[in-house]
Amino acid sequence: MSARLTFSKDGEQTEIACRAAMTIGRDKNSDITLADPQASRNHAVLRQLGEDDYYLIDSGSANGSFVNNRRIATPVKLNDGDTILLGSTVLTFHQQRDDTLSREVNEDATVLTNSLSIKQITILVSDIRGFTTLSEEVPINTLSKLMSEWFKLVSDCVAQLNGEVDKFIGDCVYARWEADANPAQSVIAALRAAQRIQEITNHLNQTHTDLPRPLQIGVGINTGHAAVGIGRDNTAIGDAVNTTFRLESSSKDLQTDVVLGASAFQLLPESWWRSKTQTVTVKGKKEPVEVCGITFPELDSLLRSG
Numbered sequence: 001m002s003a004r005l006t007f008s009k010d011g012e013q014t015e016i017a018c019r020a021a022m023t024i025g026r027d028k029n030s031d032i033t034l035a036d037p038q039a040s041r042n043h044a045v046l047r048q049l050g051e052d053d054y055y056l057i058d059s060g061s062a063n064g065s066f067v068n069n070r071r072i073a074t075p076v077k078l079n080d081g082d083t084i085l086l087g088s089t090v091l092t093f094h095q096q097r098d099d100t101l102s103r104e105v106n107e108d109a110t111v112l113t114n115s116l117s118i119k120q121i122t123i124l125v126s127d128i129r130g131f132t133t134l135s136e137e138v139p140i141n142t143l144s145k146l147m148s149e150w151f152k153l154v155s156d157c158v159a160q161l162n163g164e165v166d167k168f169i170g171d172c173v174y175a176r177w178e179a180d181a182n183p184a185q186s187v188i189a190a191l192r193a194a195q196r197i198q199e200i201t202n203h204l205n206q207t208h209t210d211l212p213r214p215l216q217i218g219v220g221i222n223t224g225h226a227a228v229g230i231g232r233d234n235t236a237i238g239d240a241v242n243t244t245f246r247l248e249s250s251s252k253d254l255q256t257d258v259v260l261g262a263s264a265f266q267l268l269p270e271s272w273w274r275s276k277t278q279t280v281t282v283k284g285k286k287e288p289v290e291v292c293g294i295t296f297p298e299l300d301s302l303l304r305s306g
Contacts, residue, residue: 002017002018002095002096003017003018003054003078003093003094003095004016004017004018004093004094004095005018005032005046005084005091005092005093005094006091006092006094007089007090007091007092008089008090009035010035016032018046018048018054018093019031019048020047020048021045021046021047021048022045022046022047023042023044023045023059024043024044024045024046024086025039025040025041025042025043025044025059025061025086026039026040026041026043027041027042030042034086034087034089036086036087036088036089037087038063038087038088038089039061039063039086039087039088039089040059040060040061040062040063040087042059042060042061043058043059043061043065043086043087044056044057044058044059044061044065044084044086045057045059045148045152046078047075047151047152047155049155049164049165049167049168050164050165050166050234051234052095052234053077053167053234054077054078054093054095055075055076055077055078055151055168056072056075056076056078056084057075057144057147057148057151057152058072058073058141058144058145058148059144059145059148060141060142060144060145060146060148061086061087061141061144062141063087064140064141064144065084065085065086065144066084066085066086067082067083067084068082068083069083069085071140072144073135073140073143073144073147074147074151074168074170074171075147075148075151075168077167077168078093078095079093079095080093080094080095080096081093081094117227117228117229118225118226118227118228119178119179119180119225119226119228119236120178120179120180120183120223120224120225120226121176121177121178121179121186121223121224121225121226121228121236121240122176122177122179122183122186122187122189122190122221122222122223122264123174123175123176123190123220123221123222123223123224123226123236123240123241123244124158124163124173124174124175124176124177124190124193124194124219124220124221124244125172125173125174125175125219125220125221125244125245125247125248126154126172126173126175126194126197126217126218126219126220126248127171127172127173127217127218127248127249128150128171128172128201128215128216128217129215129216129217129218129252130213130216131170131171134211134212134213134215137212138210138211138212142208142210146204146208146211147171149204150200150201150204150215151168151173153200153203154173154197154200155173157193157196157197157200158173158175158193161177161189161192161193161196162177162189163175163176163177163189163190163193164176164177166235166236167235172248173197174241174244174245175190175193176226176236177189177190179223183223183267184267184268186223187221187223187260187264187265187267187268188268188303190221190264191221191258191299191302191303192303194219194221194257194258194296194299195296195299195300195303197217197219198217198257198296201215201216201217217257218248218249218251218252218257218258218259219248219251219257219258219259220244220245220246220247220248220249220250220251220258220259220260220261221244221247221258221259221260221261221264222240222241222243222244222247222260222261222263222264223240223261223263223264223267224238224239224240224241224243224261224263225238225240226238226240226241240261240263242284243261243282243284243285243289244261246282246283246284246285247259247260247261247282247291249282250280250282250291251293253280254278254280254291254293256293256294256295257293257294257295257296257299258293258294258295258296258299259291259292259293259294260273260291260292260293260294261289261290261291262277262289262290262291262292265277265291265292272302273292276292276293276294277290277291277292278290278291278293279291
């Protein structure tokens, strides 16, 4: 679905069509060059996810990036009419959506009934631990640059493994793989993504030596049926998705790195999860759920042996 940015340049209104990835700043090689002394050379990135969603990511600019007068440190999804302030330059995001499609409203979302489908998917949720505390200790331009790198590298690795980033939520990434054709392979792909996200995080720890402590992540992985094509975000929702977020949250309490739900780990060779299972209580579930916890060193060994 087409989107564009409008802003004033040399006294005239300029309109630029949005592409999958666009750099914005004073640098003459930027996709959108700002003749603005208050803008940084590499100020921000506009990045498309899926077919319709565009996120603004600050690149560690000196003066910050603002969406609707709110300074951002993590990627923010843009909606039609949002105003963006970079330096002293004001841009407006435009995206026309088809409002003629029939809809059904339920307690979860607005459903686009002509595109909704029930599919089996494998879900990965990865979150940076202690991000709130980190955000209070690290200068916002440093934090913005760090998160810009993390989200870009994570979304690239998910795409390389044939997955799809459903959305960014604060310091968390929610990705999914279709699992109808080969569910076991989708779980392997999600595990490989978890491994690479850990490698990305370690790389940033080595390049950002000014952090008060190393970044750490937790990962939840689950497989199940979900309603895909929900609302204007074209997201996937359902119990399997909700459970994955709970599994990721439980990784810290379980003192492990990756937590898989039974519907996911039982698709793997039994030798991978035998003796590693336990039951945990998660929010929203009346009964305890069976999970398998794996550390990143264990995951590396399993993927090499497989």
